[in-house]
Amino acid sequence: MLSRVFRRPDKWKMFRIEFIREVFDLGISSVGIVTFISIFMGAVVALQLAYNMQDSPLLPDWYIGYAARESIILEFSPTIISLILAGKVGSSISSNIGTMRTTEQIDALDIMGVNSANFLILPKITAAMFFNPFLIVLSIAAGLFGGMAVGWLTELWAPIDYIRGITDEFRPYNVTYALIKTVIFAFVITSIPAYHGYYTRGGALDVGRSSTKSVVYSSITLIALNYLLTQLLL
Amino acid sequence: MIVVSDIHKSFDDNHVLKGISTEFHKGKINMIIGRSGSGKTVFLKSMLGLHTVDQGNILFDDRDITAMDYREKKELHKEMGMVFQGGALFDSMSIEENVMFPLNMFSSLSVAEKRERVNTVLARVNLENVNHLLPAEVSGGMQKRVAIARAIVMSPKYLFCDEPNSGLDPNTAIVIDNLIQEITEEYDITTIINTHDMNSVMEIGENINLIKEGLLVWRGNKDEILHTDNPDVDDFVFSSRLFKKIREKS
Numbered sequence: 255m256l257s258r259v260f261r262r263p264d265k266w267k268m269f270r271i272e273f274i275r276e277v278f279d280l281g282i283s284s285v286g287i288v289t290f291i292s293i294f295m296g297a298v299v300a301l302q303l304a305y306n307m308q309d310s311p312l313l314p315d316w317y318i319g320y321a322a323r324e325s326i327i328l329e330f331s332p333t334i335i336s337l338i339l340a341g342k343v344g345s346s347i348s349s350n351i352g353t354m355r356t357t358e359q360i361d362a363l364d365i366m367g368v369n370s371a372n373f374l375i376l377p378k379i380t381a382a383m384f385f386n387p388f389l390i391v392l393s394i395a396a397g398l399f400g401g402m403a404v405g406w407l408t409e410l411w412a413p414i415d416y417i418r419g420i421t422d423e424f425r426p427y428n429v430t431y432a433l434i435k436t437v438i439f440a441f442v443i444t445s446i447p448a449y450h451g452y453y454t455r456g457g458a459l460d461v462g463r464s465s466t467k468s469v470v471y472s473s474i475t476l477i478a479l480n481y482l483l484t485q486l487l488l
Numbered sequence: 489m490i491v492v493s494d495i496h497k498s499f500d501d502n503h504v505l506k507g508i509s510t511e512f513h514k515g516k517i518n519m520i521i522g523r524s525g526s527g528k529t530v531f532l533k534s535m536l537g538l539h540t541v542d543q544g545n546i547l548f549d550d551r552d553i554t555a556m557d558y559r560e561k562k563e564l565h566k567e568m569g570m571v572f573q574g575g576a577l578f579d580s581m582s583i584e585e586n587v588m589f590p591l592n593m594f595s596s597l598s599v600a601e602k603r604e605r606v607n608t609v610l611a612r613v614n615l616e617n618v619n620h621l622l623p624a625e626v627s628g629g630m631q632k633r634v635a636i637a638r639a640i641v642m643s644p645k646y647l648f649c650d651e652p653n654s655g656l657d658p659n660t661a662i663v664i665d666n667l668i669q670e671i672t673e674e675y676d677i678t679t680i681i682n683t684h685d686m687n688s689v690m691e692i693g694e695n696i697n698l699i700k701e702g703l704l705v706w707r708g709n710k711d712e713i714l715h716t717d718n719p720d721v722d723d724f725v726f727s728s729r730l731f732k733k734i735r736e737k738s
Contacts, residue, residue: 258558265593353579362576365536365648366590367565 255449258371259379272377280343280378280444281385285392287342288335292393295334296400299325304410315411319401319419324428326397328488332432333480335393336439339386340472344447347378348468351451352461360452375448379441386440387433394432431487438483439476446472489514490535490646490678495544497527497534504530506702507544517669517692518680522699523724531699532650532682536570537561548646566594569639571668573651575631577623577638583610584619587638594642609637613667629660633667640671647672647679653688665691686725689713698724 263269300322307313351374354360363370398420405411447468454464490512497505504527512518522528533539535546537553546553553564570576577586584606591602610616613633623631632652639647649668653661669692672679683689689696690710698706698721705720706713713725 268592357574357579358572358576359578361533361538362570362572362578364538365565365568365570366593366642367562367568368593369562 255371255375255452256445258369259375259445259448261369261372263372263376264368268373269377272373273381276377276381277385280346280382281389284339284342284389287338288389288393289396291338292331292335292396293400293403295330296322296326296397297404299330299397300401300404300416301408301410304405315415316419316422318405318411319398319416320422321419322401322416323398323420323424326401327394327428327432331390331393331397332435332439333476335390336386336436336443336476337473339382339389340439340443340476341469343382344443344469344472345465346447347444348447348451348454348465349461351375351448352454352464355452355454356457356461371452375445375452378448379444382440382444383437387436390432390436391429394429434487435480435483438479442475442479443472446475489549490680491545491547492535493545493547495531495534495546496542497530497539498542504702505534505541508699508702508704509544510697510704510707511695512678512680513695514678515673515676516679516694517672518678518695518697519689519693520680520682520697520699521684521686521689521693521724523684526699527702528682528684528699529650532648532680535680536568536648537565566642567645569642569644569647571632571635571639571647571649571652573654575623575628575635577631577634579623582620582622583615583626583634586623586634587641590638590642605641606637609641610634612640612671613637628655629657629664632656632660632664636664636667636671640675643675645677647677649679649681649683651683651685652681653683653685658687661685661687662691668692689725700724 300318303318303321307317351360354374360370360374363373402413402416405416406413447465450464450468450471454460492511493509495505495508496503508531520528520531530539534541535553537556541554544554548564548567551564553561556564578589581589584603587606587609588602591597591605595602597605606619610619613636615630615633615637618626618630623634626634647668652664652668656664665688668679668681671677681688693710693713696708696710696713697704700720706716706718708716713721
């Protein structure tokens with residue numbers, strides 16, 4: 255299937271239209287949930303760090319910001335947000351394509367002479383690989399903000415200390431690492447559901463099964479790849 | 489003209505098509521009939537190249553689809569139109585976008601020219617002022633007519649229809665049958681209809697192929713079907729009281 259997906263599109267104009275549509279459907283529509291989850295994720299990470307550091311007089315408050323930044327950039331944003339997108343985006347891709355298969359819309363494309371795999375799947379994969387890095391950068395920013403906000407609200411640490419922490423010894427390579435992971439995860443969370451949707455056989459029940467299977471397989475693949483990429487890149 | 493020779497197709501141990509040979513003529517309504525599970529849909533999909541056959545040849549004006557690679561098959565598909573049982577219209581597109589889709593993919597016409605062509609084919613299937621509606625907003629009969637409009641918008645040489653009347657009331661079914669017949673004559677195309685609707689067969693069937701358990705068991709036209717003594721035709725066609733009475737009276 256992948257060899258058919260990665261062929262030259264039948265018509266570039268149609269590919270561009272589909273690509274922009276997918277950027278909206280898969281990417282921009284996820285901005286809200288990604289921001290919401292990231293703010294609370296950042297807040298919880300910072301609170302847990304503060305809890306673990308509260309009895310240690312040797313660890314200054316700014317260290318909360320430092321440790322929160324490292325956790326959010328290296329792991330929480332790229333991996334957890336990608337896992338959430340695997341559920342949201344993955345089930346949507348699988349059920350969309352699966353429904354098109356069971357209602358013969360994919361056969362209709364094939365009989366028109368359209369490369370259906372390329373037409374339906376390539377815009378989704380490229381849109382996610384293009385836009386997910388923006389979502390992850392947004393998630394990192396929202397997560398760091400969440401950590402600062404909870405410190406300010408609870409008065410457990412001062413925002414100035416937190417800001418010192420998140421700017422101290424900043425290594426740009428960590429962001430590069432997060433973005434490399436994100437792009438690879440974006441491929442996984444779109445291609446696996448697309449495969450399951452494209453090869454759905456049967457009716458509505460089978461579309462549901464494909465959707466569930468695709469989320470499970472892409473989540474497992476993502477977790478395994480996370481380990482592999484971390485070993486390779488860090 | 490489409491010539492089919494000795495087609496075999498199996499799915500694991502299930503031998504569905506057991507050596508079908510027949511011909512489908514240009515400018516005529518060619519029909520494939522048979523009971524559910526007889527193999528007629530597999531036969532139709534094999535002709536379309538959606539199933540790879542195990543043995544045999546399918547010649548579209550001397551071009552063998554069974555010997556074609558993906559790219560050649562894709563080019564041949566551009567000469568085909570297909571009306572699916574459920575319409576297979578794209579849910580997220582309006583009726584105009586559905587019909588315009590093949591033009592968007594494969595023609596270099598301007599937007600105005602494409603719109604004009606879409607309006608022409610929609611008028612041909614007696615649909616007007618529905619361009620901006622979604623498929624879900626129109627009736628089953630209208631959806632079938634949109635599917636026919638989409639199938640003929642690129643002026644195909646071969647038109648395939650899978651159960652075009654399923655789910656339609658008898659009056660609408662006759663409208664669809666007559667529309668397909670008129671289009672076949674007007675565009676001089678090879679039309680193949682897959683059906684088990686005997687009303688359609690008697691209305692427009694010119695070259696009828698009866699399939700039973702993966703074999704072609706009878707071939708003829710709508711007049712011959714009433715007078716043949718073939719037991720398989722007898723079993724399929726005259727299983728209803730109505731057709732028994734028609735035969736008695738004819």
